[in-house]
Amino acid sequence: MFEGLPVEVRALLKPDGSVIVPPAVVPWLELQLREQLKKARGNPSSPAVALLKAFTVAAERFESAGQSSFSGTTERPAGRIDVSGVEGSFLTSAQAAELTERSERGIRKACERQKLPAQKVGNLWHIAPKDLDNYIYRRVRPMATKKDELVPVTAEDVAQAWTDVENAKTAAAELRTRVVNGDDTITQSDIASQQGVVEWLELVAHRTENQRERYEEAYAIRARKDLKAEILASQVGDSQQLLQSLNSLFAYVRSIETLGAEHDARYKDWGNRLRALGVPELGVVSEDHDGMGMESGGSAILIDSVRLAPVNAPNLLRLIFDVGETGIAMTKDESRLRMAIEIVEPVGKAVA
Numbered sequence: 001m002f003e004g005l006p007v008e009v010r011a012l013l014k015p016d017g018s019v020i021v022p023p024a025v026v027p028w029l030e031l032q033l034r035e036q037l038k039k040a041r042g043n044p045s046s047p048a049v050a051l052l053k054a055f056t057v058a059a060e061r062f063e064s065a066g067q068s069s070f071s072g073t074t075e076r077p078a079g080r081i082d083v084s085g086v087e088g089s090f091l092t093s094a095q096a097a098e099l100t101e102r103s104e105r106g107i108r109k110a111c112e113r114q115k116l117p118a119q120k121v122g123n124l125w126h127i128a129p130k131d132l133d134n135y136i137y138r139r140v141r142p143m144a145t146k147k148d149e150l151v152p153v154t155a156e157d158v159a160q161a162w163t164d165v166e167n168a169k170t171a172a173a174e175l176r177t178r179v180v181n182g183d184d185t186i187t188q189s190d191i192a193s194q195q196g197v198v199e200w201l202e203l204v205a206h207r208t209e210n211q212r213e214r215y216e217e218a219y220a221i222r223a224r225k226d227l228k229a230e231i232l233a234s235q236v237g238d239s240q241q242l243l244q245s246l247n248s249l250f251a252y253v254r255s256i257e258t259l260g261a262e263h264d265a266r267y268k269d270w271g272n273r274l275r276a277l278g279v280p281e282l283g284v285v286s287e288d289h290d291g292m293g294m295e296s297g298g299s300a301i302l303i304d305s306v307r308l309a310p311v312n313a314p315n316l317l318r319l320i321f322d323v324g325e326t327g328i329a330m331t332k333d334e335s336r337l338r339m340a341i342e343i344v345e346p347v348g349k350a351v352a
Helices: 028-041 047-063 093-100 104-112 127-139 155-180 188-276 311-320 336-344
Strands: 118-123 124-126 292-294 300-305 306-308 322-323 327-330
Touching: 093 104, 093 127, 104 124, 155 188, 188 292, 188 300, 188 311, 311 322, 311 336
Parallel strands: none
Antiparallel strands: 118 124, 292 300, 300 306, 322 327
């Protein structure tokens, strides 16, 4: 009966002449019909209203047999977008708009919102034909299980779905008002058809809400997994660097303590020996004592043009580090750091 037709087309045709509507196509049909129904306002001569009535009759006819032309098959025939005249493996937003008879602005907006998978190269969007095909004929994709397939369902999507419901209710109320006001062109079937649109859009709105909830749950799961991977990946490097820095800190602190203590011990011994030899503590070198001298209280030893002073390593560390209730940290007081440098820097240097 249907010889010569493509396999995809034959799969949708039943022997009695009826057409199976894949569930994935229903949202697209709904989008196309919605604007037409608004314009028709229930006019039975409108093609959109007539088509909706035909769907209703077909659904009632096949329901008793356990089938429905509106529920259709479980899979959508692939390759509805004809790209035979397009060069390359990707489409631009302009090409996608031309093929689907949609505005280029709408295509770009769908790419920006990640509703239509695409890659931006410069100022152009590159769209795979299969992704465009899925977007057009399956407006709401099922929640993905893989990270890269996660498609966002936004609060704006939910709000728009309920706005569509309200618009359909308004159209239904207008039909009823026209009947009450004496418009005998409106039939019972028209009222039922419009009410069917309302009920369908309510189901779509609830479905969108559920998809929004599943998306948020899936996004949270993905975010937790990503964070866990980030923590596990970085903690090894962080731990190694911290250990290396800590070991370096230990070595530097021990070196300051050791070198400082050795210097101060030698300094104390030298001071005692200078006093025993009668070197005065007048703050100047004495020619009578072979160019040696000491400052008052033994705070420094003077030999020719060299001034030697104790380092006092514990005091040096107190200048560098702050000790508080929460622990020990390097001071942020730059003046204290400069003071520490001024203690060590002149040791053993010639006095100008």
